Amino acid sequence: MPTLGSFVLGTPDPPGLAAFYRELLGWVTVEGADDPTFLRLRSPEQERPGLSFQLEPGHVAPTWPPRDGEQRMHAHLDLLVEPDALDAEVARARSLGATREDHQPAEGVVVMRDPDGHLFCLFVPGA
Structure with a gap:
């Protein structure tokens, strides 16, 4: 049976929106720190589920x-x-x-x- 891995938000600014949620939730960046088109955050206590941010210029x-x-x-x-x-x-x-x-x-x-x-x-x- 599948489990939720990540919830993805489309955004014109993945690093900026990831920074907002990182501060709001107290989570850490685990994927895409050097990629401005896709980043994933997670709780410090568990790997999944995460919150991801994908480049969507026309959001x-x-x-x-x-x-x-x-x-x-x-x-x-x-x-x-x-x-x-x-x-x-x-x-x-x-x-x-x-x-x-x-x-x-x-x-x-x-x-x-x-x-x-x-x-x-x-x-x-x-x-």
Whole structure:
């Protein structure tokens, strides 16, 4: 049975977006440090799954919330945070270059965008 090896984000700037997630997650670069077209990060504690960044010069960020006739989100990352740390992690993500979306779907979940416009959620257990 297959297992998840890596989640890949298309981006016009793989090194830049990898640097954002490396700082946000506290992960390390394990592949592509000298390759500006593809990089992979992983947790310091385990090899897989990883988060990869592939050159996609024509990347178009999705709309949020979704609207007919506009670029739709294909996937997003859900990043679990401790309940008492949600506000601090939102502030930290913003200091790294993320933006907070105006539309928020639920308590305990904060929808954000990385510097290239990919959506991700910071959320607390049970949200």
